[in-house]
Amino acid sequence: MTLDLAATARRVLASEGNAGAPVADCAVLAFERVTVHLSRLVGVAGIKTLFHRSVVLSSRTFPWLVNAAGGSGGDDPIGALGARLADQDPDAVADAFILVLSTFVGLLGRLIGDALVLQLLHEVWPSVVPGDAKETP
Amino acid sequence: MTKRVQINKLATGVPGLDDVLGGGLPEFSFNVIAGSPGCGKTSIAHQMMFAMATAERPALYISILGEPPVKMLRYQQQYSFFDPAKVAKSVKFLHLGDELIEHGLDVVLAGIVQEVEATSPKLVFVDSFRSVVRKSTAPGQMELQLFVQRLALHLTSWEATTFLIGEYEEREGYSNEVFTVADGLIWLSQATQRNSVVRKLQVVKLRGQGSIPGIHTMKMSDAGLRVYPRLPNPDSPSTPAAKRGERRKTGVTGLDAMLGGGIPTGYSVMIVGPSGSGKTTLTNQFILEGITEGEHGVIAIFEKRPDEYMTTSPGGAQLEKLVAEGKLKMLYLRPLDLSVDETMEELAAAVKEVGATRVVIDSLMGFELALAPSFR
Numbered sequence: 001m002t003l004d005l006a007a008t009a010r011r012v013l014a015s016e017g018n019a020g021a022p023v024a025d026c027a028v029l030a031f032e033r034v035t036v037h038l039s040r041l042v043g044v045a046g047i048k049t050l051f052h053r054s055v056v057l058s059s060r061t062f063p064w065l066v067n068a069a070g071g072s073g074g075d076d077p078i079g080a081l082g083a084r085l086a087d088q089d090p091d092a093v094a095d096a097f098i099l100v101l102s103t104f105v106g107l108l109g110r111l112i113g114d115a116l117v118l119q120l121l122h123e124v125w126p127s128v129v130p131g132d133a134k135e136t137p
Numbered sequence: 138m139t140k141r142v143q144i145n146k147l148a149t150g151v152p153g154l155d156d157v158l159g160g161g162l163p164e165f166s167f168n169v170i171a172g173s174p175g176c177g178k179t180s181i182a183h184q185m186m187f188a189m190a191t192a193e194r195p196a197l198y199i200s201i202l203g204e205p206p207v208k209m210l211r212y213q214q215q216y217s218f219f220d221p222a223k224v225a226k227s228v229k230f231l232h233l234g235d236e237l238i239e240h241g242l243d244v245v246l247a248g249i250v251q252e253v254e255a256t257s258p259k260l261v262f263v264d265s266f267r268s269v270v271r272k273s274t275a276p277g278q279m280e281l282q283l284f285v286q287r288l289a290l291h292l293t294s295w296e297a298t299t300f301l302i303g304e305y306e307e308r309e310g311y312s313n314e315v316f317t318v319a320d321g322l323i324w325l326s327q328a329t330q331r332n333s334v335v336r337k338l339q340v341v342k343l344r345g346q347g348s349i350p351g352i353h354t355m356k357m358s359d360a361g362l363r364v365y366p367r368l369p370n371p372d373s374p375s376t377p378a379a380k381r382g383e384r385r386k387t388g389v390t391g392l393d394a395m396l397g398g399g400i401p402t403g404y405s406v407m408i409v410g411p412s413g414s415g416k417t418t419l420t421n422q423f424i425l426e427g428i429t430e431g432e433h434g435v436i437a438i439f440e441k442r443p444d445e446y447m448t449t450s451p452g453g454a455q456l457e458k459l460v461a462e463g464k465l466k467m468l469y470l471r472p473l474d475l476s477v478d479e480t481m482e483e484l485a486a487a488v489k490e491v492g493a494t495r496v497v498i499d500s501l502m503g504f505e506l507a508l509a510p511s512f513r
Contacts (some may be wrong), residue, residue, distance in 0.1 A: 084378075112207055112214070
């Protein structure tokens, strides 16, 4: 993927929420936006599974992302993640957000291809992710 | 107001299929693509979708149950027809599997209707439709036929050409309420005989136009599916008739004299003899003689590879030179499970490519051995 995932995730976080909103709220908003959009293509269950895996993988760097039982939220992984993000300081939240989103996008890219993922991310965040793929006539 | 309605025919993008359909797929038709697992239903649907979808004619691919969308997208991208640049633009995907599991057919229909009204797709694909059928057997669910009729009515009103893709076994037959509603029914199958498997396609039904009847051979490659019509396209230009009495010299002086000047143009001649009796020598001479006269030729070989053929057969060095000059085409056809239709198509394409007026098939025995058992 030619996109710098970490830099893109940082810009996504900055683009979400109102000025002065808690970083954790912006992170949850961004996760909800991308998962709702991709669920239309991949299905709710498929996206939940991918998101769960992204959180679990990211918890190797940020162990507090999963609860003591090692779970990442079951049926509502974003809600559960939001609750854990709310307990952290803004810098830690931003770092965790960047890692989880990069992991999620990377996983999806390995499954359905980077070109397709970029198209879909452009639909979600047109001002952040370039949509420069040209359609074949 | 008395003029008859003209139905536009859409080019499907599947080589050979438009001929079988009778010129293309009728616009706004409601079609079913049916067949057993692994026979290419989803692939042919994607191939048609990517070929037909444009900014003016957007497509919507609705997956329900069956192959998970992530896997479907992953595998379909392996075909060269899959154009990621069209995705999210002229090609949109929508997954409604969760709606079917949690709420049933009513909510699936409402989801399709909502999306169609919001985006006005001109091409709609519902995959796998059979999963809808199975789910509909649950008590209290909307009747399947009612669902299909409403879907057909709605999508036709919105001027969408629709495809329902579903797993059906051949033994289930064609008498099904879904097939009754459909304008078109394309049936895919795999014929197994001994160790060979041949893909087949049949247009069981197509309202409003004359499709080519029968079961046609189909091949799958990295480029997608290709259909080989079992009968030539009746609209394709015919070969100009040979002048009465016109003959082609074989290049064997005594033989030409015995034949009254050569082989009559347009004739098929079988050369029979034991191994080593000079059959290949004679046919090579026939080709070389034609090229001397300014004609071009095709040699279809089945038993040896082209380089081996040109190294071992008489006049081989000359043949190699003529191939390089574009005057001769060596057609090597030795895959397993070859079909007669495919061979015909390859030969016709080779003849057209070099403008050949002389064709040699070396040998009929090799050809027969290369054919799938069901064609022998």
